[in-house]
Amino acid sequence: MNDMTLTKEQREARLEGMGCKRKRVEDIRFTQGKGQYVDDIKMPGMLFGDFVRSPYAHARVKKIDASRALALPGVIAVLTAEDLKGVNLAWMPTLAGDVQMVLADGKVLYQNQEVAFVVAEDRYIADDAIQLIDVEYEELPVLVDPFRSMDPDAPVLREDLAGKTTGAHGPRKHHNHIFTWDVGDKDLTDKAFREADVTIKELISYHRTHPSPLETCQCVAAMDKVKGELTLYGTFQAPHVIRTVASLLSTIPEHKIHVIAPDIGGGFGNKVGAYPGYICAIVASIVTGRPVKWVEDRMENLSTTSFARDYHMTTEIAARKDGTVTGLRVHVLADHGGFDACADPSKWPAGFFNIVTGSYDFPVAHLSVDGVYTNKAPGGVAYRCSFRVTEAAYCIERAMDILAQKLGMDPADLRMKNFIRRDQFPYQSALGWEYDSGDYHLAMQKAMDTLNYRALREEQKQKQEAFKRGETREIMGIGISFFTEIVGAGPSKNCDILGVAMFDSAEIRVHPTGSVISRMGTKSQGQGHETTWAQIIATEIGIPAENIMVEEGNTDTAPYGLGTYGSRSTPVAGAAIALAARKIRAKAQMIAAHMLEVSEYDLEWDVDGFQVKGNPQARKSMTEIAWAAYHAPPPGMEPGLEAVSYYDPPNMTYPFGAYFCVMDIDVDTGVARTRRFYALDDCGTRINPMIIEGQVHGGLTEAFAIAMGQEIRYDEAGNVMGASFMDFFLPTAVETPHWETDFTVTPSPHHPIGAKGVGESPNVGGVPAFSNAVNDAFAFLGSTHIQMPHDSWRLWKVAKELGATA
Ligand code: PCD
Numbered sequence: 001m002n003d004m005t006l007t008k009e010q011r012e013a014r015l016e017g018m019g020c021k022r023k024r025v026e027d028i029r030f031t032q033g034k035g036q037y038v039d040d041i042k043m044p045g046m047l048f049g050d051f052v053r054s055p056y057a058h059a060r061v062k063k064i065d066a067s068r069a070l071a072l073p074g075v076i077a078v079l080t081a082e083d084l085k086g087v088n089l090a091w092m093p094t095l096a097g098d099v100q101m102v103l104a105d106g107k108v109l110y111q112n113q114e115v116a117f118v119v120a121e122d123r124y125i126a127d128d129a130i131q132l133i134d135v136e137y138e139e140l141p142v143l144v145d146p147f148r149s150m151d152p153d154a155p156v157l158r159e160d161l162a163g164k165t166t167g168a169h170g171p172r173k174h175h176n177h178i179f180t181w182d183v184g185d186k187d188l189t190d191k192a193f194r195e196a197d198v199t200i201k202e203l204i205s206y207h208r209t210h211p212s213p214l215e216t217c218q219c220v221a222a223m224d225k226v227k228g229e230l231t232l233y234g235t236f237q238a239p240h241v242i243r244t245v246a247s248l249l250s251t252i253p254e255h256k257i258h259v260i261a262p263d264i265g266g267g268f269g270n271k272v273g274a275y276p277g278y279i280c281a282i283v284a285s286i287v288t289g290r291p292v293k294w295v296e297d298r299m300e301n302l303s304t305t306s307f308a309r310d311y312h313m314t315t316e317i318a319a320r321k322d323g324t325v326t327g328l329r330v331h332v333l334a335d336h337g338g339f340d341a342c343a344d345p346s347k348w349p350a351g352f353f354n355i356v357t358g359s360y361d362f363p364v365a366h367l368s369v370d371g372v373y374t375n376k377a378p379g380g381v382a383y384r385c386s387f388r389v390t391e392a393a394y395c396i397e398r399a400m401d402i403l404a405q406k407l408g409m410d411p412a413d414l415r416m417k418n419f420i421r422r423d424q425f426p427y428q429s430a431l432g433w434e435y436d437s438g439d440y441h442l443a444m445q446k447a448m449d450t451l452n453y454r455a456l457r458e459e460q461k462q463k464q465e466a467f468k469r470g471e472t473r474e475i476m477g478i479g480i481s482f483f484t485e486i487v488g489a490g491p492s493k494n495c496d497i498l499g500v501a502m503f504d505s506a507e508i509r510v511h512p513t514g515s516v517i518s519r520m521g522t523k524s525q526g527q528g529h530e531t532t533w534a535q536i537i538a539t540e541i542g543i544p545a546e547n548i549m550v551e552e553g554n555t556d557t558a559p560y561g562l563g564t565y566g567s568r569s570t571p572v573a574g575a576a577i578a579l580a581a582r583k584i585r586a587k588a589q590m591i592a593a594h595m596l597e598v599s600e601y602d603l604e605w606d607v608d609g610f611q612v613k614g615n616p617q618a619r620k621s622m623t624e625i626a627w628a629a630y631h632a633p634p635p636g637m638e639p640g641l642e643a644v645s646y647y648d649p650p651n652m653t654y655p656f657g658a659y660f661c662v663m664d665i666d667v668d669t670g671v672a673r674t675r676r677f678y679a680l681d682d683c684g685t686r687i688n689p690m691i692i693e694g695q696v697h698g699g700l701t702e703a704f705a706i707a708m709g710q711e712i713r714y715d716e717a718g719n720v721m722g723a724s725f726m727d728f729f730l731p732t733a734v735e736t737p738h739w740e741t742d743f744t745v746t747p748s749p750h751h752p753i754g755a756k757g758v759g760e761s762p763n764v765g766g767v768p769a770f771s772n773a774v775n776d777a778f779a780f781l782g783s784t785h786i787q788m789p790h791d792s793w794r795l796w797k798v799a800k801e802l803g804a805t806a
């Protein structure tokens with residue numbers, strides 16, 4: 001349709017392209033309960049698998065007797081490590097270059113570790129059978145405190161590594177040591193500290209927590225022995241990687257493995273890794289010849305599949321009297337639990353933690369990280385973290401506040417003084433990154449103006465006076481966080497997963513009538529890719545988004561890609577989409593030239609078609625061109641209109657933001673009330689402002705949860721204390737503050753549409769804003785650093801310790 005009766009604006013609006021607050025198309029099925037999740041998949045003859053798990057955090061497994069379980073009608077099989085050894089799958093490789101037991105092989109290293117896998121006719125029988133399996137354990141001394149892990153007399157956790165003095169990331173200095181990672185210039189940094197006017201030093205810990213997607217991890221494995229083909233449905237954030245790993249481990253050829261991630265009910269990094277449940281379901285299906293479903297329950301999820309954080313960061317800043325920072329020194333003790341299953345790109349044992357210089361122009365810095373084993377669950381990178389950037393942002397943002405306090409400077413002013421200036425981009429950081437773009441002063445100023453920051457400080461001062469006079473029992477905190485994110489893993493020169501380079505991909509096929517099907521290597525878990533990817537294509541090739549179907553998650557049809565986590569989809573796949581679309585447009589231009597009998601150089605693009613320069617009446621819409629592409633292409637041109645693009649980004653993207661939290665705390669109850677939370681995000685070009693707002697709301701809610709209460713805690717015996725929603729704080733709309741969002745736009749110079757990621761930013765920036773607000777509130781009573789999480793009980797204790805309550 002060459003609809004020139006519409007104005008240019010009307011034609012543009014009709015596309016619902018980039019920048020449009022397009023309603024999420026996937027929500028039509030989600031809000032009607034018509035999503036297709038793994039648990040909705042029911043196959044004929046399907047069996048159910050469930051785990052026997054260890055009650056102990058550290059114990060020898062002396063004997064497993066399944067005879068009573070096997071006698072129960074409906075129980076088909078019980079797998080143990082001995083059975084898996086037959087197929088060489090008792091252990092599996094982890095993403096961090098370590099190995100992990102699939103089922104307990106001689107011992108267990110954390111509570112709820114997988115010990116045996118029961119396969120039964122239904123879930124209930126499987127569960128009953130679990131109670132009938134007799135496991136004989138011999139308890140071993142438990143190591144919970146990472147600071148004790150390298151004591152000379154610390155128990156030996158990983159007996160399989162006995163005598164190994166090197167690991168995947170270099171030398172090991174103790175039987176519970178995994179790696180040391182060292183970045184930056186130690187000598188120059190030491191010098192900066194020797195010459196500093198002022199220094200600060202603080203142990204800043206980011207406690208262990210866990211993502212909690214609505215849907216837990218699950219899969220259905222179906223081995224067709226006749227065809228020799230394996231179909232694996234699962235909650236996979238990275239379906240292609242799962243297929244490759246499944247092929248390498250099982251030796252089933254990759255083209256005979258069909259991995260399908262249907263709708264996913266939230267991922268948050270929890271669904272990146274490969275878990276024992278997947279392997280056991282596959283083996284069980286091979287053994288029984290029937291499809292096998294495995295579905296985790298909430299306790300299993302919170303206690304086993306991929307914790308987050310657990311970083312203990314000794315942080316030092318050197319500065320001049322005027323507040324100019326001159327050096328940063330950080331040592332991290334990283335608690336990895338029983339196996340190092342941290343989902344970082346292979347070359348990065350501590351992920352991108354070396355973004356810890358943050359938004360500030362540190363001339364020198366030195367970072368070292370020691371990873372250690374403890375009797376806790378493995379995992380390590382998940383929960384809106386973009387590879388340890390959450391920890392890095394918390395570390396530097398807390399430390400800048402501590403420095404401001406020591407200097408008697410306003411924390412906003414200290415930040416302004418030290419920001420990387422706009423004219424310094426692209427900026428080379430002391431720890432090795434090249435920040436692509438930014439305008440920090442502009443964003444910070446906008447935030448301060450919007451909030452009337454100086455007036456808030458004035459109010460705080462008056463409240464403090466009133467508190468001292470005994471006129472109020474409430475204290476007020478203003479938390480500032482100015483974070484720099486690093487997302488878009490990644491350039492294959494420095495990012496790969498077990499050797500698989502971290503590019504991403506898009507395939508776009510325009511049908512003859514001008515509608516489109518497109519497929520990507522990414523996989524939405526709720527982010528809304530079906531909506532936003534179509535918007536990029538709509539703008540690039542002038543076809544309305546509603547005529548563009550987006551399909552992800554089926555490895556048979558989608559081009560190979562590395563999946564969705566670390567806010568990489570927009571920076572990497574988003575670029576592939578734009579470039580594939582541009583290939584289509586280039587071919588369309590040749591076809592249009594033929595149709596209009598002009599040279600293609602005489603044509604110009606106009607919203608949804610090509611027109612002759614200087615004669616806009618002579619034009620062909622994309623719809624007309626699509627028809628011609630198939631049915632009347634220029635002589636000699638191959639028919640059809642489709643393109644594939646694989647994109648290996650030249651650099652990461654560096655979104656940033658200015659977050660402010662205004663909080664009132666009642667010292668007698670420890671109840672903290674967030675009065676205002678203002679979040680300014682700069683993610684470059686904004687594809688869908690409404691989706692961005694939703695992403696920020698979600699990420700801030702998770703940040704609020706983590707900072708103000710969520711924790712996976714262990715007692716001395718290694719019992720996990722936060723493994724149900726009775727104990728693990730999951731905020732509802734009742735507790736969640738009201739969010740105010742704002743933005744600036746600094747496009748990424750190297751990304752085809754200038755977009756940077758945004759999904760992780762609110763968590764990265766949100767946690768320090770909350771924690772700084774709490775710390776800022778108590779600072780005038782004499783505290784320097786209060787450990788998270790800041791639940792009411794702990795805040796009440798702090799107030800008491802500081803003498804603020806009786
Ligand atoms: N500039 C811009 C950017 C972005 N965007 C949008 O937004 C979203 C997001 O993005 P990004 O940032 O790129 O991201 P991605 O990749 O897609 O995703 C991922 C993320 O995402 C977030 N968000 C979310 N949401 C939901 N709903 N769900 C979920 O699950 C989730 N998760 C989380 C996480 S955690 Mo990790 O995994 O830990 O690493 S990472 C993460 C999408 O839709 C897109 O398109 C726009 O619009 N614009």
Ligand SMILES: [Cu+]
Pocket residue numbers: 269381382383384385386387388565566760
């Ligand atoms: Cu992450």
